[in-house]
Each structure stands twice: as C-alpha cells, then as structure tokens.
C-alpha cells in the first residue's frame with residue numbers, strides 16, 4: 001500500500017515511524033515532512049492546503065490512502081475535495097469531512113453538539129458584535145476567572161482567561177468589534193471556568209465503530225510549573241496515572257459513546273481521530289474541546305504504545321471494519337520531552353545545526369521543526385524535536401528522555417525539565 005501523510009510535525013514523524021513498521025506498507029510519502037520523515041519515506045514539498053497539488057501527487061505516486069495530520073486541511077474540506085473528484089473518490093482519507101471538522105473549526109458548533117447530545121461541558125453562551133451588551137451582562141453573571149474563546153481557528157491562541165471583569169469586557173470588545181483574531185472572533189463563546197486537572201482521550205472511529213486509544217496529558221506552557229505563554233505543547237505522558245478504571249468508565253459512557261453516536265445521529269461523516277480535551281472536575285470528566293486530529297506531542301506518546309499494525313488499523317478505518325480490530329496496547333508508560341528553539345513561542349531563529357541525534361539509542365527522536373541544510377540537520381521551527389522514552393512509570397521514562405537529551409545540542413535549545421510535575 002502506498003500512503004501519503006499530510007503535515008510536517010512530530011505527529012507526522014510518529015505516524016511515519018509507526019507505518020514504517022508494517023510489512024503492508026509499500027511506499028511512504030510525506031507532504032511536506034521534515035528531516036525525520038525524510039529517513040522513512042519521500043518528502044514532497046507542497047503545502048497541506050494546496051489540494052490541487054495534493055491531487056497531482058496522489059495520482060502520480062499511485063497513493064492508496066491519505067492520512068491528514070493537522071486540522072486546517074480538514075476544516076478546509078480536503079476529505080470532501082477527494083470525494084467530489086472522480087479520480088480521487090475511491091482513495092480513502094483518514095480525517096473527517098468538513099461538516100464534522102467544525103467540531104474543531106467552530107467552538108460554538110462544538111458546544112451546540114455537546115448540548116444536543118448531553119455531553120458534560122462548561123456552561124456557555126455565544127455572542128457577536130450585535131450582542132456585545134448581552135455579552136457584558138453574561139460576564140457580570142459569572143464568577144471570575146472569565147473564559148473567552150474565539151469561535152474559529154486561531155492557531156491555538158484564541159482562548160483568553162482573565163481574572164478581572166473589566167479586562168474581560170475589554171477583551172470581549174476587542175475580539176468582537178476590533179476583530180482581534182480576524183474572522184475567527186466574529187463569534188465569541190464565553191464559558192464558565194472549570195477548576196481541575198486536564199487530560200486527553202483519543203478515539204479512532206470509522207464512523208460506526210470506534211476504539212479508545214491510550215490517554216495522554218500534555219504540558220502546554222513554555223515555563224516550568226505551567227507558567228508563561230502557551231505553546232503547541234512542551235511534553236506529554238501516556239497513560240495518565242489518575243485516569244483509573246472508574247474514571248475511564250465515566251469518560252466512555254458520558255463522553256466517548258455519546259460523541260460517536262452524536263456524529264451518526266447528526267449525519268456528520270467521520271473517519272479518523274477524535275481528540276477530546278477533558279478536565280476532571282471533582283470526580284467527573286467535562287469536555288474542554290474537541291480536535292479532529294491527533295495531538296502533538298500526544299501522538300509521540302500514544303502511537304509508541306499502540307502495538308497493532310498501523311497500516312491495517314488505517315485500512316480498517318477506511319473500510320468501516322474497526323469492529324474486527326483487537327486493539328493491543330503496551331503496558332509501559334511513554335513520555336516525550338519537546339526541544340524548542342530559544343525564544344519560542346515568541347520570535348526565534350531557524351537554521352541552527354543539531355548535533356547528537358545519532359548518539360541516541362535509548363529514546364526515539366521524533367523530528368518536528370527540522371530540515372536539511374548543506375547535508376546537515378538544522379532547526380526549522382519553534383518546536384524542534386520530541387524525545388520519547390518508555391518506562392515502568394512516568395518518572396522512569398522521563399529519566400531516560402532527560403538522559404538522552406544531554407547528548408543533543410543546538411544553539412538556543414530549550415526544554416521543560418519538569419514534565420509530569422503535577423502528577
């Protein structure tokens with residue numbers, strides 16, 4: 001089977017790594033890929049939203065299956081583009097169709113979905129510029145802190161949490177009236193603040209059947225102790241130690257099952273990964289957000305624990321045969337620590353030479369923002385590499401990741417030394 005992966009991060013390197021272990025894989029292509037995926041397949045320098053170019057590649061390379069890594073091509077309708085094209089419509093795409101991708105593309109749509117299917121989540125209301133005054137009144141009715149969410153995709157920056165009521169009102173006006181996040185904040189969801197510890201659950205579905213993949217917890221802030229600016233994710237752990245059997249039972253019954261059944265009831269075609277961001281409030285799970293893809297760096301700890309042949313798994317999703325799959329999960333814990341460029345998530349330099357990769361034997365190096373320059377691997381993004389290790393528990397696994405990291409170097413390299421600090 002020839003497979004094309006869309007994307008260029010650590011998530012996509014992890015997909016490529018897992019697919020490469022299957023003897024059912026013939027040729028692997030990654031568009032655009034990075035210096036890590038380069039070792040496992042052919043990188044093709046095209047953008048993930050350039051559907052016409054993707055079509056050319058799919059036909060030219062005789063691709064049998066496409067796996068979509070990031071959300072934007074899904075929200076932009078890459079799956080629908082395939083279905084509507086006579087030359088492409090028999091080539092399966094892993095990732096939901098546009099209508100279902102709105103679960104990530106619109107916070108308001110996601111909230112309405114949860115209301116309709118009685119899935120526990122924070123109380124909310126949504127507002128536009130016309131209802132700014134009602135928005136102020138709703139803020140006044142809530143206890144601080146105040147959670148404001150731009151409805152649309154805002155590159156992970158669209159959620160603002162503020163302690164002060166007046167500041168929250170100013171922020172609401174700036175989002176709605178001054179278009180702080182462009183058209184993404186034409187509508188703003190204001191919701192009740194939930195206090196608790198976060199975790200994520202990943203579900204793989206063929207639209208009818210589904211499998212719950214291992215849980216993971218990521219660390220989003222740049223600074224130790226969860227301080228400073230938000231990033232794409234600085235590290236992750238799987239499984240989440242506090243997600244015991246009873247709690248997972250609640251997640252399954254109250255959230256996973258109604259989500260997959262809700263998609264069916266609402267006629268939202270979904271073949272792919274559902275990433276459910278949760279918060280444990282008291283002893284109960286509530287949904288913070290849906291993403292219509294795998295997480296990054298969560299994929300770098302979830303996939304290493306999935307023991308099934310990944311080509312077979314993707315084929316089962318494509319063919320609606322997930323019910324025939326018996327998911328096998330490694331009991332060990334996996335952890336990953338993200339190495340980032342100095343300055344990230346603010347401005348940072350690219351093109352810094354990375355040394356030591358070939359000296360790593362106890363961990364898996366998943367490339368994220370890397371590329372080649374003059375035959376050398378160099379930095380090419382804010383998040384540069386994720387260093388994944390296995391262990392009997394998360395402390396054990398982290399020790400291995402941190403020991404491996406001592407061998408790696410690039411100018412300005414930064415990482416969090418406290419992944420798992422809150423567990």
Ligand code: AMP
Pocket residue numbers: 122147156158159191192193194195198277288289
């Ligand atoms: P999101 O961009 O939806 O992932 O939200 C970013 C972060 O904001 C989440 O990971 C949570 O830490 C936080 N957050 C979002 N909604 C709430 C809420 N209702 N209560 C508390 N924290 C929240």
Ligand code: GLY
Pocket residue numbers: 218232233291294295296297298
């Ligand atoms: N690590 C969070 C995300 O992938 O959205």
